[in-house]
Amino acid sequence: MHHHHELEIQPSIINLVEDIINHAIHEKASDIHLEPYVDQLRIRFRIDGLLREYQTLTSQWMLQIISRIKVLASLDISEKRLPQDGHFNWSLKQKNTDCRISTCPTIFGEKIVIRLLDSSQEQFNITELGMSHTHQTLFLNAIAQPQGLILVTGPTGSGKTVTLYSAINQLNNIERNISTIEDPVEIKLHGINQVSVNPKIGLTFSHALRAFLRQDPDVIMVGEMRDFETAEIAIKAAQTGHLVLSTLHTNSAAESIHRLLNMGIPAYQIVNCFHLIIAQRLARKLCQHCRIPQENNLTELPFTTHYSANKKGCAHCHQGYQGRTAIYEMIQFTPSVKNMLLTTQSLTTLTNNAAFTSLRTSGYQKISEGITSLEELYRITIHDQT
Secondary structure (H helix, E strand, O other): OOOOOOOOOHHHHHHHHHHHHHHHHOOOOOOEEEOOOOOOEEEEEEEEEEEEEEEEEEEEHHHHHHHHHHHHOOOOOOOOOOOEEEEEEEEEEEOOOOOOOEEEEEEEEEEEEEEEEEEEOOOOOHHHHHHHHHHHHHHHHHHHHOOOOEEEOOOOOOOHHHHHHHHHHHOOOOOOOOEEEEOOOOOOOOEEEEEEEEEOOOOOHHHHHHHHOOOEEEEEEOOOOHHHHHHHHHHHHHHHHEEEEEEEEOHHHHHHHHHHHHHHHHHHHHHHHHEEEEEEEEEEEOOOOOOOOEEEOOOOOOOOOEOOOOOOOOOEEOOOOOEEEEEEEEEEEEEHHHHHHHHHHOOOHHHHHOOOOHHHHHHHHHHHHOOHHHHHHHHHHOOOOO
């Protein structure tokens, strides 16, 4: 049965792959993992940030399934020893999904990851980010400024892109020239000049950023400030009449400032051009159908009642959770914060500052509203200071 030429992919395989992708989209998965092992192909979906097993298939189907996906993504089927990247579009019930493929050879065959991006996700709306009223006002005020820098920080997968896209979407009008440099461009936005970095040919963040500055920009988004050069140009741009939005891979808002100082950016420059530093995490939302009310017996927690997840889950959720919301921490560059940074270059006293709400505090707010659980907050802020 499986001795024939592997290019003649059977209809049953085509249907099987179609089922897998459709199911993943229906489950609102962000990624599909197809992993070859000695005698089986394991298929997992990443849902609300965590991987869940979808099914395991006997290894006799493995080569065909992998070939089918490579055909969809126009990859070289005969190349099995080197990683490849590609993409294809998938439509299901009037909904288009952009599927990004990455292959990687393992000892038992090629592992494939399919990243699913909802192309209709162009409703990036600041009011739907899950910010508290105070945070939303701070954010809106910051992006309304004609120049300066706004930094969003957090680990990979903490929702930074969505926050930045929402800001850009809000600013996107006929009077503004908006350019982004990303690695790569995740979602195409109409009316925005988006550029993907391409290190192979020397198109780096700093290279593209220099080009933007000759293109009469109003708003610039830099996917990530990875090095001194990029940070330096971004800060210069923010001081010369441009609004700049960017990200750093740090755990907290205060840590971002230390990272910049360590990169060699002087404190007075940070003080001169920063409006806001935002740190964020994504927390899974409790299923409103089966969450379990808890009595709070911990005196140090600032809420009386809260809820925990029903591990068994119900028809509406995955193990008691459904969907995600963001929690935020923001440093607003008030005169007192600027002064503190210039005099001490340390932000240890910042946590007592009125201009600051920590991730934990924002999380407690969401817990008291029954949106997420204490367990979930501890899971996502495990490395952060209380």
